[in-house]
Amino acid sequence: MVQASEIRKDMDVVGSDGGHVGTIDHVDGDRIKLQRRDAPDGEHHYLPFSSIARVDTRVHLTIAAAAALALGVGTAATGAHEGPLPPVQNRAVGGSAPRGNFYLPWIVGIIGVILLLLLLRSCFQHKEEAAPVATAPAVTPLPVEAVKLPDGTSVNLAPQTLNYELQRYLASNEAAPRTFTxxxxxxxxxxxxxxxxxxxxxxxxAQILAAYPKAKVRIVGYTDAKGTEPANATLGQQRAEAVVAALGAKTIAKDRTEAASGGESNPADTNATPQGRFDNRRTELVVLEK
Structure with missing residues (x-):
């Protein structure tokens, strides 16, 4: 049986015929969530665990790629409905037709509400961008674990987070390098x-790196696509250096960390939306030695 811990972000998902289906975003309960960047409709797709045959360096499905893409459109895999209102259904009307203009006030009211919502949406879209509110479906967080480290200390970590996966990797025999987002x-x-x-x-x-003193890492800072490419390269470097400095303040030696810039290259999400740009203003960690 496939375990959620075997599935990591950015793993390729392929059908039983070898066709590319998508790229892992994260595990969502008993489903896998695919990234939007290579979806034909620009939306997240979901696939149930029951469709997974095995996991190695990729996630292999029990069905062909075309069938998986048809199954995983939007939230169709779970039968959920994502809209703000339930699907509209025509009511059966028997007998005689409605009298006069009985429905006219209701129709006018509904049109007025729609126009008001469109106006409010337009106003919000023109406001200065701030850090967006997460739009992912609500997921019950996994319980935090007290993880014992080699130096005798313990650190509280939530599964499926970078720090949780990093400490498992550093404790394993898996070779370096490896990249974490x-x-x-x-x-x-x-x-x-x-x-x-x-x-x-x-x-x-910092607590994890202190417990594994042989580990050396590179911090890579990224930006969204706003601004010029040279300016974004500089900003990405500054972000990486800020993380390195913060680790240094936690007594992690400078010769164990280095900073690099990814600029606006290799975006993790679309640059066409506030949420996508926020996701692109990210940081990655590359384990160079362990």
Whole structure:
């Protein structure tokens, strides 16, 4: 039986015929969520665990790629409905036709509400961009585990996070290098300052690196596509250096860390939406030695 812990972000998903289906975003309960960047409709797709045959360096399905793409459109895999209102169904009307203009006030009212919603949407789209509110479906967080480290200390980690997977990797015999994407270490627009809500991620990372003194890592900072390419390359470097400095403040030696910039290259999501741009203002960690 396939375990959720075997499935990692950015793994390729292929059908039983070898055809490419998508790329893992994350595990969502008893489903896998695929990234939007290579979906033909630009939306996240979901596939149930029951459709997974096995996992190695890729996720192999029990069905062909074309069937998987048809199964996983939107939330069709679970039968859920994502719209703000339930699907409209025509009511059966028997007997005689409605009298006069009995429905006219209702029709006018509905049209008025639709126009008001469109106006409000237009206003919000023209406001200055801030850090977006997460739009992913609500998922019950997995319980935090107290993980014992080699130096005798313990750190509280939530499964399916970078720090959780990093400590498992450092404790394993798997060879370096390996790249990890931070689940909570993004930056505000045009800023290289670490956000207060991401500081616990830095604290746990420093504790893990301290417990594995042979590990050496590279921090890579990324940006969205706003601004010029040279400016984004500089900003990505500044973001990586901010993380390295924060680790240094936690007594991680400078010769164990290095900073690099990914600029606006290799986006993790679309640059056409606020949420996509926020996802692209990310940080990655590459384990160079362990």
């Amino acid at each position: 931070f689940d909570k270490l993004n930056f505000d627009t045009g800023s290289a300052a670490i956000r207060a809500e991401d500081q616990p991620t830095i604290d746990a990372l």
